[in-house]
Amino acid sequence: MKELPPLIKKLLNSQAYPHRPEKVELIQTHISYVFLAGDLVYKIKKPVDFGFLDFTTLEKRKFYCEREVTLNRRLCPDIYLGVVPVIEEGETAYFEKEGEPVEWAVKMKRMPEEGMMGRLIAEGRLRKDHLDLIVKKLVPFYQQAETGPEVNKYGSMEAISFNVEENFSQTKEFVGKALASYRYQHIVSWSRRFMKEKTGLFEERIVQGFIRDGHGDLYSANICFDEPKGDVYIFDCIEFNDRFRCGDVAQDLAFLAMDLDFHELEDFSRYFIDEYVSLSGEKGLLKLLDFYKCYRAYVRGKIGCFTWASPEVPEKVREEALEGARRYFDLAYLYAEGVPWLIVIFGLSGTGKSTLARALKETLLANYYNSDIVRKKLLGIKPEEHHYEPFGKGIYSEEFTQKTYEAMARYAAQDIRRGRDVILDATFRAKNLRKLVFDAVKDLKVNILFVQCMAPDEVIKARFEERAKKGGEPSDGRWEIYVKQKEVFEPPIEIPEDKILLLETTQPVEKLVERVIGRMKSARVEA
Structure with a gap:
């Protein structure tokens, strides 16, 4: 944070005000310093030039203070009290004191908070x-x-x-x-x-x-x-x-x-x-x-x-x-009649879902929900806290998996309603879990794309070994879980062809992101 100019620091002292308020608060915008001083407010314009406004000289700042008072009295005649000088004397500064002005301020009555x-x-x-x-x-x-x-x-x-x-x-x-x-x-x-x-x-x-x-x-x-x-x-x-x-x-x-x-x-x-x-x-x-x-x-x-x-x-x-x-x-x-995207990155553990999802999140500035993080949040567990349960047991039981996916679908619908793109990152190994997504957004305008991540077994095994060495991942996935998932995974045959993209994730993640963005572009052109 940049340090306040010396004059502004001096004006934080209650002695700078003729009515000596008990407390002075400073609020900043990109163009103003606003001093809340008891039942009054003083506003000083910053010496900035954004092209559409120019407060770079003292003369200009005085002119625009006067304009502010004149124009605002049309709707608030009793609030805008006038334009007052700021005087500097050595290590002190004052509002409304005689002397050579070093700054100008709009003086206002303070409105009820x-x-x-x-x-x-x-x-x-x-x-x-x-x-x-x-x-x-x-x-x-x-x-x-x-x-x-x-x-x-x-x-x-x-x-x-x-x-x-x-x-x-x-x-x-x-x-x-x-x-x-x-x-x-x-x-x-x-x-x-x-x-x-x-x-x-x-x-x-x-x-x-x-x-x-x-x-x-x-x-x-x-x-x-x-x-x-x-x-x-x-x-x-x-x-x-x-x-x-x-x-x-x-x-x-x-x-x-x-x-x-x-x-x-x-x-x-x-x-x-x-x-x-x-x-x-x-x-x-x-x-x-x-x-x-x-x-x-x-x-x-x-x-x-x-x-x-x-x-x-x-x-x-x-x-x-x-x-x-x-x-x-x-x-x-x-x-502007834009339609948000809901992108579901899914597939078995170790197929590179989270790597792709996180990279895509940075590109789209989308909200991102990972099933491991959501699951642990629902249970009050820290994301990095591992629970290496047997397949389908403990926090990975069918019942709690259902609750996790319902929560993810609900979060997605809320964000899409507000206009934000959403990325969901989970295995979505069963048809009923994928259906939760469609049901949650069925009444919303949204583009949906399921991206299924896949990789050869030997690549996945190597990834689990590397992950175990590095640590830091919220996922509790490991080779034996992958094998079990593979046995029960239900192919996504219910998803329409125009709403699914199959990706071999042995390519660099940048290339995978390009593939997803390319699919989004082609969908927009068709629309």
Whole structure:
């Protein structure tokens, strides 16, 4: 983690504040330092340049602080108190003191923590009447928001395409880290095709007056409910770039709908849009909703990547940001009509299943479930703890094997529903165990591929000998278990030809991964 700048360290002292708060907390984003100081909040912009925003000079930071206050007072007139200077005197620094400013800050009233929408969601306290408050505030806001030629240009095909393509160019370096290459290519192709085929629809939106100077960052992190007052604060709109704030009303609304989807509140997402359409009479936005949901999910994924790549952000926050980015890209893929993959790597012990599965996991960034690990987790046993039971006995009894495979199928269905690819790694030696997979996902849109791993007996025997020397594998497989499995293995004749791939695993694992990816590509082309 990168060390904080000296000025920021000084501002962590309560003496830096005119009201002397008991405690000062610092929260960082990729563009701001936010100081929570008692009943007030001070926000300083980082001296960064991401292309789409430039805070590199003190003059620019002051200008954008003033823009932030002006724009946010449209929806939160009582929260944004103004722009104040930061003064430095030797080893100390102060907010709101006379002298030569070394920095500028937005000063705000602190909103009630218990009313933050993110917290309500996390604690299961969000209700539909909360969404009613949002809708009642947003309908008149958009109807009264600025429009006209200067704003309408942000609804043009040229502007929309620029924003979308900028996202793609700025996330290229994160492909293979935050989203798989094939998913990146799919989202890019789908977005370009949608814009090309729906050009007339985007032009209609301009003529109909739906391009407005809106919010630009409308999601749960920027919404707070004041329950005693029966009010809602919608804050922190985008001030640093007009093209991100101005645009189709549908783009703003899609952001909050997407955010509710992200938190697995699909019913609330539909309710929010339905209520907005009902109150405003604006049904046209529904034709663009998934396009803008995809765009907004991708933006959030991009921001998560930026946070992950920021060395000054704490390691735990960075790792959480990367996983959050992956989840947002999963959503973007679903909105872009992408279909997740469930890849079942199966075969007898020692056939190289786990080696292939782990390599494929790194390529696809898929969630990975190994039967040995799942089995031991269900029993509260550490993965590396070995139980060399006779075949079909102890923790490998038929009963517990059934429970293990049921759990794997259940985990797979949950992840696929969220848009994530899944790899299952197990012997799947019986038809009834393979059927569990098909049953678990029968109501989901999913591509299924069973990959059967095979190798000559002498190769497998040598692998077991090598594994015994090295150790470190969660598998309890060994030669005598392989022999027993071979006796009872039921050939996968029930699996359709287009859903199975047979692999001889004596090839290098890189070649095997290429074979699987090639099969996935051919399946997508056929679809």
